[in-house]
Amino acid sequence: MTDKDAILAQFFEHQEPPAYDATFVASALTRAQRKRNASAVLLWLGVGSLIAMVLAFAGPQIGSAYTAMAPAVAPIAVIATVLFMTRRLLWARA
Amino acid sequence: MISDADASLVEAARAGDHGAFARLVQRHQQGVRGFLRRSCGDFSEADDLAQETFLSAWERLAQFRGESSLRSWLCGIAWRKLLASRRSVNRARARDTAYHDLSEGGGALEPAMRVALAKALSALPLDQRACVAMCLAAGYSHSEAAQALEMPLGTVKSHVLRGRERLLAALGDDNDR
Numbered sequence: 001m002t003d004k005d006a007i008l009a010q011f012f013e014h015q016e017p018p019a020y021d022a023t024f025v026a027s028a029l030t031r032a033q034r035k036r037n038a039s040a041v042l043l044w045l046g047v048g049s050l051i052a053m054v055l056a057f058a059g060p061q062i063g064s065a066y067t068a069m070a071p072a073v074a075p076i077a078v079i080a081t082v083l084f085m086t087r088r089l090l091w092a093r094a
Numbered sequence: 095m096i097s098d099a100d101a102s103l104v105e106a107a108r109a110g111d112h113g114a115f116a117r118l119v120q121r122h123q124q125g126v127r128g129f130l131r132r133s134c135g136d137f138s139e140a141d142d143l144a145q146e147t148f149l150s151a152w153e154r155l156a157q158f159r160g161e162s163s164l165r166s167w168l169c170g171i172a173w174r175k176l177l178a179s180r181r182s183v184n185r186a187r188a189r190d191t192a193y194h195d196l197s198e199g200g201g202a203l204e205p206a207m208r209v210a211l212a213k214a215l216s217a218l219p220l221d222q223r224a225c226v227a228m229c230l231a232a233g234y235s236h237s238e239a240a241q242a243l244e245m246p247l248g249t250v251k252s253h254v255l256r257g258r259e260r261l262l263a264a265l266g267d268d269n270d271r
Contacts, residue, residue: 004262010203011211012231017127017141020120024127024141028119028148029112035149 047085096160104164108155118164119148125165125232126172132227134176135216143179147172162241166234170242173224180220207265214264218257221245225253226261 017024055062066074096104100121106114126147130140150171151158158167203211215223221243228239229250236254240247 002262004265007203007207007265008211008230008258008261011208012132014203015128015131015231017124017131019124021123024123024144025116025119028123028145029116031145031149032115032152033112035153 096162096164100164101160104155104158104160107152115152118151122165122168123148126168129169129224129227129232130172130176132215132231133173133220133224134179135212139179143172143175146175150175162238166238166242169228169234170244173243176220176224210264211261214261218260221249222253222257225250226257229254230258230261 066077069077100118103114103118103121107118123144127141127144130143130147131137134140134143147168151168154171158164162170215226218226224243225239225245228234228242229236234242236250237247239245239254240250243250245253
């Protein structure tokens with residue numbers, strides 16, 4: 001390595017950010033969290049729209065199917081459906 | 095190849111562990127920001143792009159197959175972010191003020207030398223600058239840089255060689271290469 005290479009190395013070294021930067025990490029995490037929340041909202045809006053569409057077309061038939069179930073089975077079916085739909089969200093939060 | 099520490103953090107982050115992602119950011123922020131600072135010249139723009147890089151990495155962790163080191167994979171994302179920002183009209187103003195930061199904080203270096211190097215670095219074409227930033231400044235191998243920057247190996251080698259020559263030439267005529 002020549003003197004000039006050493007100067008160059010010194011020049012590059014002083015552009016190096018600190019090895020530990022809590023502000024940067026916190027900011028990156030906040031942005032990631034915000035993005036994730038925005039994605040979750042969009043996902044729920046999409047899922048909600050889909051459910052509304054399905055209910056609009058097949059609501060009466062689905063209602064009849066639940067009515068036809070035994071009184072104890074219908075809530076279990078509803079809870080199972082909700083848990084199935086939110087499993088990813090619950091898993092991520094755990 | 096990916097290190098064991100990175101592999102376990104990536105695995106945990108993929109499962110939604112924010113703490114693991116925070117540790118990944120902490121481990122690699124210096125490398126990614128350093129690469130961007132040298133490649134784009136504007137420290138605040140570089141840090142902004144670094145944030146976007148980690149955001150993209152967070153979303154694309156599932157696509158990371160561990161064939162390269164995590165650090166060079168992140169630099170690849172950072173490089174594409176930088177190219178995209180250069181194409182954006184909104185960043186034009188930031189480009190005009192680029193390299194002001196490079197002449198700051200040069201430590202023990204003489205100010206004239208620092209300014210000369212900053213000017214020489216800013217005069218390099220973007221591709222060449224990125225190769226110099228990865229190989230000369232951050233110590234990546236030519237093949238790692240070629241993979242991260244998606245450039246042929248020969249191109250990277252020639253960029254590094256020419257970039258180094260131009261930077262050393264900026265230090266004056268008493269050439270001791």
